[in-house]
């Protein structure tokens with residue numbers, strides 16, 4: 001079953017259950033300036049859940065383009081390292097706005113997976129929130145899933161955002177338990193069942209999250225404690241990764257082996273003259289052409305701050321992987337036509353914007369091409385002197401003079417098992433900043449806000465966060 005059929009079957013199934021099919025919204029959230037990118041299907045419905053927006057339907061379904069390369073969700077560092085994470089991916093979702101709840105949500109999920117998509121029931125596992133007996137009973141008594149394959153998972157003692165199987169929109173507001181469905185790819189792949197210490201492997205892969213918005217979380221003004229009040233009309237929000245489902249249906253283990261990715265990987269191999277299709281850099285390039293093209297489709301342009309800087313970082317990472325494969329000329333933009341062939345039918349906005357996308361990518365390639373070449377020489381020279389640790393000064397020079405985002409340098413270091421001196425980088429950055437401040441000429445960038453002598457990180461890059469990358473010196 002190819003990607004197009006998978007999308008189609010999903011939407012048709014939920015349409016037959018009274019859902020209105022809603023189109024994917026943009027990767028740039030229209031209703032939420034605090035969110036960098038649309039990272040799940042529910043983003044376009046956020047105000048409906050909050051009660052500030054009304055729709056003329058109470059059930060909806062969509063295939064949403066999502067990006068997890070910044071902000072609360074960041075999978076950029078996983079790309080090329082796991083079989084299941086992309087920066088850009090498609091989320092199949094269904095929603096109930098105060099209409100059906102846990103029973104229908106789980107029973108339909110099961111019906112769709114086992115009857116429509118024909119997944120073998122014995123390979124499916126479910127997790128529920130530790131105290132959610134209602135969901136547990138639906139799995140066991142109604143659906144008939146054996147107890148051995150239902151796992152209760154608790155939260156991280158109320159830590160906001162970090163909890164498992166308890167979802168919250170934000171620190172306050174709608175929240176509730178969730179129930180996730182996992183697929184067991186079998187003993188040939190390393191990993192343990194959900195809830196076990198080895199869950200992070202790629203054997204048991206999470207495919208579908210069913211969130212039950214059941215409570216309103218608020219702070220009691222008297223005690224300062226959080227309170228959970230049942231919502232008058234509980235809601236359902238679900239999301240399933242299309243690529244992960246496709247991998248199962250196409251009898252492959254990794255997302256990168258599905259039809260759609262194989263075409264892009266072949267195209268990347270063609271443009272870089274590589275014959276080994278299993279080369280990891282090809283996967284990264286295939287992932288990044290999707291993310292960067294759709295960002296440009298949705299109006300983002302490469303720049304030095306905010307969304308534009310995330311886009312630039314993803315493009316530059318892709319170009320560095322091309323360089324690693326021996327490609328020193330612009331090549332990345334040439335993959336746009338292959339992407340259009342794969343995804344243009346599902347996303348008509350892509351072919352419409354294709355020539356603009358090519359132009360923007362090509363320009364960025366021309367711009368970075370030369371400094372990439374020079375920067376790599378400097379990096380190699382530093383590593384020839386010290387093969388175990390890259391000093392912060394060099395990392396900073398690469399960043400400041402050659403346009404290597406820190407995460408790009410870190411990616412190279414990780415590949416080669418070299419430690420990156422992030423503290424040294426931060427020190428060099430700080431020195432630059434004070435010089436600039438003394439000269440009265442500097443501008444904040446890269447996800448940073450500066451006010452007086454307080455610098456607040458508002459960005460999206462855990463690495464940058466760790467090293468307290470604080471300012472980008474702009475004009476001399």
Ligand code: ATP
Pocket residue numbers: 040068075084085086087088089091206207208209239240241242243244
């Ligand atoms: P994981 O634990 O594997 O990182 P998640 O718990 O972060 O996934 P959710 O936020 O629950 O994912 O999103 C719902 C579904 O979207 C997941 O069950 C998965 O199928 C899919 N998904 C999430 N992140 C990615 C990604 N980076 N690439 C591809 N699919 C993803």
Ligand code: MG
Pocket residue numbers: none
């Ligand atoms: Mg995740």
Ligand code: MG
Pocket residue numbers: 206
């Ligand atoms: Mg998960």
Ligand code: MG
Pocket residue numbers: 180206209
């Ligand atoms: Mg999940």
